[in-house]
Amino acid sequence: xxxxxxxxxxxxxxxxxxxxxxxxxxxxxxxxxxxxxxxxxxxxxxxxxxxxxxxxxxxxxxxxxxxxxxxxxxxxxxxxxxxxxxxxxxxxxxxxxxxxxxxxxxx
Amino acid sequence: xxxxxxxxxxxxxxxxxxxxxxxxxxxxxxxxxxxxxxxxxxxxxxxxxxxxxxxxxxxxxxxxxxxxxxxxxxxxxxxxxxxxxxxxxxxxxxxxxxxxxxxxxxxxxxxxxxxxxxxxxxxxxxxxxxxxxxxxxxxxxxxxxxxxxxxxxxxxxxx
Numbered sequence: 001x002x003x004x005x006x007x008x009x010x011x012x013x014x015x016x017x018x019x020x021x022x023x024x025x026x027x028x029x030x031x032x033x034x035x036x037x038x039x040x041x042x043x044x045x046x047x048x049x050x051x052x053x054x055x056x057x058x059x060x061x062x063x064x065x066x067x068x069x070x071x072x073x074x075x076x077x078x079x080x081x082x083x084x085x086x087x088x089x090x091x092x093x094x095x096x097x098x099x100x101x102x103x104x105x106x107x
Numbered sequence: 108x109x110x111x112x113x114x115x116x117x118x119x120x121x122x123x124x125x126x127x128x129x130x131x132x133x134x135x136x137x138x139x140x141x142x143x144x145x146x147x148x149x150x151x152x153x154x155x156x157x158x159x160x161x162x163x164x165x166x167x168x169x170x171x172x173x174x175x176x177x178x179x180x181x182x183x184x185x186x187x188x189x190x191x192x193x194x195x196x197x198x199x200x201x202x203x204x205x206x207x208x209x210x211x212x213x214x215x216x217x218x219x220x221x222x223x224x225x226x227x228x229x230x231x232x233x234x235x236x237x238x239x240x241x242x243x244x245x246x247x248x249x250x251x252x253x254x255x256x257x258x259x260x261x262x263x264x265x266x
Contacts, residue, residue, distance in 0.1 A: 076136065083129035090123060 001057050008050030015043035028100035029092055033085060040081035048074040130172040137165040145242040149234050155241025162242065163249025175258055182250065184262065191247025197240030201233065213237075 022035025210217025
């Protein structure tokens with residue numbers, strides 16, 4: 001169980017790393033938001049599931065309650081963070097942020 | 108890009124369908140979690156203020172995703188004011204009741220003379236009453252602050 005938890009958390013940290021590199025390197029707002037959305041949804045989910053598995057190692061009532069709460073957080077993040085990314089993109093579109101085109105300078 | 112901007116500007120009620128649906132799904136759970144934070148305030152992190160802010164944030168999310176009118180239909184201004192004043196009354200009333208029964212201000216163990224639960228039981232239960240009062244007051248103030256500032260004091264359209 002603890003090995004599985006370690007694998008999940010490591011995978012989540014890998015996606016966080018990729019997302020951070022994307023936020024730093026990509027050229028404009030929309031592409032950076034694309035990278036940040038990966039951090040928010042996939043990486044956070046993997047880390048949360050890993051932590052839940054780690055808590056459920058020795059199985060009793062208290063730990064099960066804590067694990068269920070952590071999984072509920074996972075469900076909540078899974079609904080909320082793509083919506084937040086969508087709202088940010090839409091707000092930028094309404095405010096008139098131009099997408100980056102090939103050959104332009106990084107903003 | 109132009110077309111998308113125009114279509115968004117034409118949309119009457121609040122934000123896009125995705126945001127509205129997500130808010131619709133999440134608001135009941137946010138409110139349940141707010142109640143949980145208020146009720147569990149004396150065992151775990153949280154308490155009246157934090158739970159009240161979470162409860163108020165659920166109404167702010169409704170007002171942002173839909174319209175201010177929609178959130179004012181769900182909880183009218185009058186009910187909001189009554190709830191806020193009731194919260195402050197619960198707080199101060201409990202504290203003054205403690206003083207009237209011979210203890211200090213906010214000394215819950217004095218309420219033992221009213222209902223015999225034992226001084227330790229009253230210390231635990233009294234903080235629960237206080238948390239409920241604080242939660243109600245904070246929720247009401249958060250919501251009414253957002254309504255007032257978001258609509259420039261007009262209480263009609265909102266952001």
